[in-house]
Amino acid sequence: MNKSICFLISTAFAFSTASAQLMLDFGPTIPIGTDLYNSPAHASGAISVSDTTWNILGKADVSSGLLFADGTAATGVSVNLGTETFAGSDVISFTTNPGKSSALGTGFNGIDGGAGWFSEGIFADQSVGTDGIWGPDNAANGLRIDGLVAGAYEIFFVGSNTNSNVGGAIMNLYSGVGASSNSFDFSSLMATSSTITNNTFWSEGENYARATITLSEGQSLFLANDTTGLDNDRGFINSVQINAIPEPSSFGLLAGILGAICLVRRRRA
Numbered sequence: 001m002n003k004s005i006c007f008l009i010s011t012a013f014a015f016s017t018a019s020a021q022l023m024l025d026f027g028p029t030i031p032i033g034t035d036l037y038n039s040p041a042h043a044s045g046a047i048s049v050s051d052t053t054w055n056i057l058g059k060a061d062v063s064s065g066l067l068f069a070d071g072t073a074a075t076g077v078s079v080n081l082g083t084e085t086f087a088g089s090d091v092i093s094f095t096t097n098p099g100k101s102s103a104l105g106t107g108f109n110g111i112d113g114g115a116g117w118f119s120e121g122i123f124a125d126q127s128v129g130t131d132g133i134w135g136p137d138n139a140a141n142g143l144r145i146d147g148l149v150a151g152a153y154e155i156f157f158v159g160s161n162t163n164s165n166v167g168g169a170i171m172n173l174y175s176g177v178g179a180s181s182n183s184f185d186f187s188s189l190m191a192t193s194s195t196i197t198n199n200t201f202w203s204e205g206e207n208y209a210r211a212t213i214t215l216s217e218g219q220s221l222f223l224a225n226d227t228t229g230l231d232n233d234r235g236f237i238n239s240v241q242i243n244a245i246p247e248p249s250s251f252g253l254l255a256g257i258l259g260a261i262c263l264v265r266r267r268r269a
Contacts, residue, residue, distance in 0.1 A: 020244030027131025077147035090187035092142035099135035118162035142224035
């Protein structure tokens with residue numbers, strides 16, 4: 001009985017931390033095998049390689065049925081996609097979705113790669129970093145996520161035109177929080193930028209952007225990508241991973257309480 005109580009408490013603790021990770025893949029390609037954990041968040045250790053449940057969104061909104069990375073239901077969480085009201089407006093409208101979805105991956109990096117650069121290494125096969133959504137041309141694209149619980153989150157964002165032969169394209173990730181809205185004005189926000197120069201391993205700033213935000217109760221998360229660099233002046237979205245960051249104080253306190261309870265139970269046994 002005592003061992004069962006300890007097991008249930010430990011399981012609940014693990015569940016509460018693992019269920020705060022959401023993985024979104026955009027475009028038509030479905031990751032399988034090792035590509036399920038071929039991603040920035042897995043490579044950094046933020047998400048366990050055993051948590052491999054991706055939500056395949058294509059270019060459509062999802063109002064229900066999303067899953068967390070560990071396969072549990074993301075009840076109440078929804079994703080709305082949007083595109084710039086007009087090129088250069090710096091305002092994403094969630095009443096219009098990006099118009100194009102493709103497997104991509106035919107381009108090469110013009111700086112340090114040859115033909116097939118975007119179909120090799122981390123971008124090979126069914127990589128979540130290769131296929132994506134975009135459109136219209138020269139416009140930024142974005143998404144709004146509703147229903148996440150309050151707390152701090154880190155965001156791993158991949159967004160590049162992997163059909164392009166232009167090296168050094170820069171993806172500018174803008175992140176914000178606020179009340180749910182049909183628009184996201186990112187004109188006053190500071191971008192987290194990344195230049196696509198590495199196809200060998202996932203590296204922050206070289207093939208993905210990383211940002212941190214803090215959500216209050218009831219707030220939505222807003223993201224926008226405005227990629228620049230010659231023929232890349234349009235916002236691509238390949239994949240997004242969101243990982244909840246436990247507060248060190250509360251995390252340690254909870255772990256200590258659980259450990260003490262288990263110890264007392266075992267001694268009484």
